[in-house]
Amino acid sequence: MEKISVSAFLLLVALSYTLARDTTVKPAAKKDTKDSRPKLPQTLSRGWGDQLIWTQTYEEALYKSKTSNKPLMIIHHLDECPHSQALKKVFAENKEIQKLAEQFVLLNLVYETTDKHLSPDGQYVPRIMFV
Template sequence: MIKELLSVLMVLVALTCSIVKPNEIPIKNERVEPQTLSRGWGDQLFWAQTYEEALFWARSRNKPLMVIFHLDDCPHSQALKKAFTADREIQKLADKDFVLLNLVYETTDKHLSPDGQYVPRILFVDPSMTVRADIAGRYSNRMYAYEPSDMKLLLSNMQRAKKFLKAEL
């Protein structure tokens, strides 16, 4: 009985080897780069790893927090990321005056989704840990959404977040 099973097993192995040829096996030669905290939104910028860490830095450094919600496979997020990284003024202001966090998941803080959960969206939080719901984009149905053509508005909102910080604290 054992000899018969071994014979059947050997035949199966031989058939399998003859069916799949080594040059037909797909091999991925793609080199995958490790993901940084920036996720491509500005590798030269300093990004917080978690929302809690970002809140701590905002409070201790007395800087506003800019939270970017996005998805890696969302075409709108990709377009906004490209425009965000290409704008030197935004990159400079973000580097100098903001604590930065980008998230590809939702947080448990319901204040960060005042008008729903969608991507991409950008919200500002001041050092007193107050979400600045008054600093919004131009869309009434997605108040915190920005498109690549909205970079001037985003820059203006970043300056407002910075200015309110100095005037209110």
């Protein structure tokens, strides 16, 4: 029993170390990436699906949701967050997700809001809410 516990503990430590090492960005690498890649102009999609129709503000999204009788999908994320980047990649590249997204009014937020209705369970990213 003790061998199994020690083995499981070592496996968890190794897995945690590997995941932490893959998601952390070294300061030098981060600097090189920003300097070598020119910043492209951003659309409202911010890379989440350029062919989809996105709204600019929460108020506009609520209005379009009400008038079109479609539910509202709000995506909260941060540009520098590795988890947000991973979700964005899957969201943008998956054809089924893109097809489903057409049935929603879409809002893409890269900043946190003070509106408590937009963070009923906390202010974490990435976060997708449906209204």
